[in-house]
Amino acid sequence: MTTDRPRFSEAALAEYRDIVPRYPTRRAALMPALWLAQREFGWLSLPVLEYLAELMELPLAWVTSVASFYTMYWKEPKGRWHLQLCRNLPCQLRGAGEIQRAIEQRLGIRDGERTPDGRFSFEEVECLASCGTAPVLQVNNQEYHEGLDVTAALALIERLAGA
Numbered sequence: 001m002t003t004d005r006p007r008f009s010e011a012a013l014a015e016y017r018d019i020v021p022r023y024p025t026r027r028a029a030l031m032p033a034l035w036l037a038q039r040e041f042g043w044l045s046l047p048v049l050e051y052l053a054e055l056m057e058l059p060l061a062w063v064t065s066v067a068s069f070y071t072m073y074w075k076e077p078k079g080r081w082h083l084q085l086c087r088n089l090p091c092q093l094r095g096a097g098e099i100q101r102a103i104e105q106r107l108g109i110r111d112g113e114r115t116p117d118g119r120f121s122f123e124e125v126e127c128l129a130s131c132g133t134a135p136v137l138q139v140n141n142q143e144y145h146e147g148l149d150v151t152a153a154l155a156l157i158e159r160l161a162g163a
Contacts, residue, residue: 006051012040026056030066034073043074079114079121081160084138087124091135095149099135102150106157
């Protein structure tokens with residue numbers, strides 16, 4: 001066994017051990033376990049998926065099929081600041097297209113790309129469930145920025161770039 005294989009930290013392993021008993025089968029606990037693994041390792045590489053399959057005593061095919069089906073699971077590294085811009089109709093009607101063009105121009109990347117320095121990645125997403133405060137941009141799957149315009153979106157990027 002090599003030491004470079006992914007392993008959960010003690011805290012993540014304790015969280016995993018808390019997650020599994022909440023579900024009737026290990027397979028049913030797979031999605032929250034994948035979410036935990038992504039949070040722990042930053043993205044779901046093949047070695048991470050293999051580790052999770054082994055830990056959960058599930059076939060690797062089940063683990064990889066679930067991870068590959070859902071876009072919320074990242075199969076490649078993202079930037080330190082992962083920006084997700086809603087592209088659904090309410091956001092488009094309120095300026096998401098202009099925000100997208102401004103972000104792409106400012107960062108020099110397009111949908112699905114990461115800056116060469118690894119600081120930012122950008123992705124269009126289907127819905128962030130914030131139609132009443134459109135347009136909306138999410139940072140790192142947790143922080144919402146609602147009612148954006150181009151000026152506010154670029155100010156956010158500048159603030160993140162300085163962090």
